[in-house]
Amino acid sequence: MNKNVKQLYNIASKPSRTIIGLMSGTSLDGLDVALCNITGNGVNTKITISEYTTVSYDDDFKKEIKTVFSKEEVNLQKICLLNEWVAKKHAAMINKCLLDWKINSTDIDLIASHGQTIYHAPLSLHGLEKFGNGTLQIGDGDHLAINTGIITISDFRQKHIAAGGEGAPLAAYGDYLMFKEENCDVVLLNIGGISNITYLPCKQQTHLMFSSDIGPGNTLMDGWMQQIFPGIFYDNDAAVARRGTINEVLLKNLLDNDFLKAALPKSTGPELFNQIYLKKAIETSAMFEITTEDVMATLNRFTAQTIVDAIQPLIKFNTLKIYVSGGGMHNPMIMDYLKSNLTGATFHSTNEKNINPDTKEAVLFAILANECIAGQIETFPNGLKNFPQVSMGKISFPS
Numbered sequence: 001m002n003k004n005v006k007q008l009y010n011i012a013s014k015p016s017r018t019i020i021g022l023m024s025g026t027s028l029d030g031l032d033v034a035l036c037n038i039t040g041n042g043v044n045t046k047i048t049i050s051e052y053t054t055v056s057y058d059d060d061f062k063k064e065i066k067t068v069f070s071k072e073e074v075n076l077q078k079i080c081l082l083n084e085w086v087a088k089k090h091a092a093m094i095n096k097c098l099l100d101w102k103i104n105s106t107d108i109d110l111i112a113s114h115g116q117t118i119y120h121a122p123l124s125l126h127g128l129e130k131f132g133n134g135t136l137q138i139g140d141g142d143h144l145a146i147n148t149g150i151i152t153i154s155d156f157r158q159k160h161i162a163a164g165g166e167g168a169p170l171a172a173y174g175d176y177l178m179f180k181e182e183n184c185d186v187v188l189l190n191i192g193g194i195s196n197i198t199y200l201p202c203k204q205q206t207h208l209m210f211s212s213d214i215g216p217g218n219t220l221m222d223g224w225m226q227q228i229f230p231g232i233f234y235d236n237d238a239a240v241a242r243r244g245t246i247n248e249v250l251l252k253n254l255l256d257n258d259f260l261k262a263a264l265p266k267s268t269g270p271e272l273f274n275q276i277y278l279k280k281a282i283e284t285s286a287m288f289e290i291t292t293e294d295v296m297a298t299l300n301r302f303t304a305q306t307i308v309d310a311i312q313p314l315i316k317f318n319t320l321k322i323y324v325s326g327g328g329m330h331n332p333m334i335m336d337y338l339k340s341n342l343t344g345a346t347f348h349s350t351n352e353k354n355i356n357p358d359t360k361e362a363v364l365f366a367i368l369a370n371e372c373i374a375g376q377i378e379t380f381p382n383g384l385k386n387f388p389q390v391s392m393g394k395i396s397f398p399s
């Protein structure tokens, strides 16, 4: 037997595994790294997170990714080079984390790498019937494995698409294992660059569960900040938005979009929700004199309103528990609006389940890698839209 396969077999046979989960979303803020110990698999999965951090991307990294990020036309050579370069950078970040944490790479069983999304193209975006759903994450797993010496599971989204999904969101799989409850409906809300929800109805009503993107999370607000205040990445604590007034005409035009009206589940990205989207809405509103602060206040409400519109119908007779994660949970204006408009729901921290909300997405990929190696696809419900019953991820060996 090939020694790599033998090692993988041994890892799969162990009662528990040490897995580094990685997530780098569309915000391009950094690489989330979570060191997880995962015992068991499927509904018996138990997780302990011993270390986590976000390694911020430096200006050069952001600049290079932005040369291709969510652009329809790009330099193909650049993508070819970035695929390896991003992996090497990520590997260096992981190696540095391990050094800081005083942990040897031989103590890690697996890396679960999401990769850096550079384009997400569901059919609803491109409308080309001849083609299906598409998505592209770069930062190749082979380079990660060689440069860290750790078996790497990567590129999770392609299997989802191959099996009939849109490739996003994938959070539902881990959410289902870690957060479903018998006596209460649960929503997991993640406000990253794009916001998404997983709905887990109570009493094992798995036929009703779903996971869907909702609309822009932070991406439009971040883009506006970066355009107006070069060098500033986001509206820290909604300081700029607080100084503005919501412009109802602009808000109405921002909300007037086919994606937002389409039924759940669905997926999207900055390919749709970008500064051109904002510019068009400003033009349609004939708001040429609008202040920076008013635009920011309106974008803030736009994000919050799309979330309220998606979650409101899920508040039924049962109590709805909402767990919020992602950087947008630190935006007080968004959170205040959600709390005062989703009455009937209670807000909780994923810390209640021993998962820090800042690292939840990275942990979810560690869970997917654990399922890829040690799980059974029957763990998950079958036949749900955008939730194919498959194990995801490609395996890269370090030698």
Ligand SMILES: Nc1ncnc2c1ncn2[C@@H]1O[C@H](COP(=O)(O)OP(=O)(O)O)[C@@H](O)[C@H]1O
Pocket (backbone or CB within 6 Å): 024, 025, 026, 027, 028, 029, 030, 191, 192, 193, 194, 218, 222, 233, 234, 235, 236, 237, 238, 325, 326, 327, 328, 330, 331, 332, 361
């Ligand atoms: N204190 C804060 N105030 C407002 N926004 C914040 C704050 N902290 C983080 N954010 C937002 O969260 C974003 C990062 O969120 P994250 O969950 O990492 O998204 P992604 O998964 O797309 O990388 C930042 O770009 C910023 O918009």
Ligand SMILES: [Mg+2]
Pocket (backbone or CB within 6 Å): 023, 024, 025, 027, 028, 029, 030, 032
């Ligand atoms: Mg991030």
